[in-house]
Amino acid sequence: MPPPGKVPRKENLGLQCEWGSCSFVCSAMEEFCEHVTQHLRQHLHASGEEEDEEEDPLEEEFSCLWQECGFCSMDSSADLIRHVYFHCYHTKLKQWGLQALQSQADLSPCILDFQSRNIIPDIPDHFLCLWEHCESSFDNPEWFYRHVEAHSLCCEYQAVGKDNQVVLCGWKGCTCTFKDCRKLREHLRSHTQEKVVACPTCGGMFANNTKFLDHIRRQTALDQQRFQCSHCSKRFATERLLRDHMRNHVNHYKCPLCDMTCPLPSSLRNHMRFRHSEDRPFKCDCCEYSCKNLIDLRKHLDTHSKEPAYRCDFESCGFSARSLCSIKSHYRKVHEGDSEPRYKCHVCDKCFTRGNNLTVHLREKHQFKWPSGHPRFRYKEHEDGYMRLQLVRYESVELTQQLLRQPQDGLDPGASLSESSLQGIILEAVPGDPGPQEEAEEEEEGGSGDGTALSASQDTPSPVIHVVNQTNAQGEQESICCLHGGLRRRL
Known part of the structure; x- marks a missing residue:
């Protein structure tokens, strides 16, 4: 074969x-x-x-x-x-x-x-x-x-x-x-x-x-998908599909206006639009409301509807509402006790039915802060079925070196990045990727549609920094970055 x-x-x-x-x-x-x-x-x-x-x-x-x-x-x-x-x-x-x-x-x-x-x-x-x-x-x-x-x-x-x-x-x-x-x-x-x-x-x-x-x-039955991502628990049929997926977890880009890092240029553009721009190009024809994306505008238009757009899914409950915000508020006030708690604090094991409640608990009880530049925590499902705080992120060595130099140089390493220049940055390979020869053979098999030049295909795979957010002996939060191979350094 x-x-x-x-x-x-x-x-x-x-x-x-x-x-x-x-x-x-x-x-x-x-x-x-x-x-x-x-x-x-x-x-x-x-x-x-x-x-x-x-x-x-x-x-x-x-x-x-x-x-x-x-x-x-x-x-x-x-x-x-x-x-x-x-x-x-x-x-x-x-x-x-x-x-x-x-x-x-x-x-x-x-x-x-x-x-x-x-x-x-x-x-x-x-x-x-x-x-x-x-x-x-x-x-x-x-x-x-x-x-x-x-x-x-x-x-x-x-x-x-x-x-x-x-x-x-x-x-x-x-x-x-x-x-x-x-x-x-x-x-x-x-x-x-x-x-x-x-x-x-x-x-x-x-x-x-x-x-x-x-x-x-990718259409393989779930019981045959033997390769699981350790970061998000998603499963794949082959090891190479898992490797390709893991690239999406590695942060390669930094916001020029804050410390937010992300894996994709599109993520950075969205961050810039929502966190650092005041433009609201989507406007309601019925009132003075304006917003930054079409999804929010569609949610708002539901409030102008004469008929309720949302209905409660719980049996024997006839509640309906014209906005998603109202139906969520109804679930929280009326039906929250009807659900099994799925969110668990990794520090004290207290359980919650909603991720938002765990977020409030982590911020107020344990003084956790959101990751720099991000508006929320991310939760990962563990083997016992509970969702716990995601404590690990992956960043390319090049990006981590920029972050380490930043306080020394007094410069913002991302300041020179623009939306147009982001398109030209080549994503680094994660550990375990095939070497240049194996990649070249894959292109030979059916041809490459991504136009990678000869010089790019000769680059060696870049290592990845494994960043762990943890609490030290003094009760303070710190980030430990581990280069695969044993290097450890506090950020």
Whole structure:
């Protein structure tokens, strides 16, 4: 059995036309696209005749007849043509996915909705090649991706130093270099957004076979998910899926205005918006209320509703309310004693039915403070079923070194970060990640969709700081940072 991702592809494909009731099947993309072109010509010709007969043509004249699709263009036949040709390309990707799945004897088919298998993304005006001095455009993605691949195969090597030669990416605005044309071809997928495989059941498209097979493995039954995250207790079917998940727990970014650290650029942007910005772009049409996000506005609009939007879930209770705040207040005042206490203090073992009550207890009884820059505590479910305070966080060594230097240098290490620059920061690998060679093999298996340059792939994995919040002998809170390998230092 071949390893995950390294799937031998057969020459013959079962490309089945799904236009209306057509049952045509062939094995070559050229023949398949030509067949579908005939459907398009007949469909558009018939629509044109209807338009001549009726001065006010119906919008449905540019509707797609592919099974389970429902696409309808209100603008022009060109939109429909590009859309239908993408169905051709999508059909090929689903065949690649079927072959990949059949090569993995231990995997079952996708269990998601089969009726979504032919739902494809919105197609741009044209598939435009931005290789230097080119700018060719295509309606058919199959020909577009073949055209771009030809650019990668025709590149000339350029000398770097005495012994090294590289190929340059000629895409507009890109300066990446690669050791061979194959790596360049994989990189170009980050510019074209090309996908190389699709799920034959639900139609989802993926940048490589590894990600597609992960899509299947994530549907594994819970009793077969043997790998558990020690930080949040979530389970996974494979160790690599667990490693990928663990990256989301490592803090790499620091707020330039406070000491908050977080794992993702999007988390930092949200923090900046809610904690350090006064902008309230979402405004109520019924009153002067304004807020910072659409969710809060929708909650507020419920208060203007004539009918109650929320009803109590407890049996024999007929309480209803127009706002989520009111229904929560009702639960707290009336039904709190009906629930088993699930939140337990890790210091004194006192139990609470709600996390908010435990938060008040920790702050008032034990003088705990919220993590810097965060508005709440986080609780983790333990093996005994109780939720207790999350005492551990993970931060990259680079970020921790910035925090340690901050009081010495008198500078804010995050001050130079902006929303635009955050996009360019590469996330470090957590301990246990595969080395550069193993990562490179995974990209080779199905191609990389993230456009990682050669220089980035050669970096060694960064270690991770394990930060533990604890109470010392004097009853004071302190944070101990432990570098994997034994280093300990107080923050």
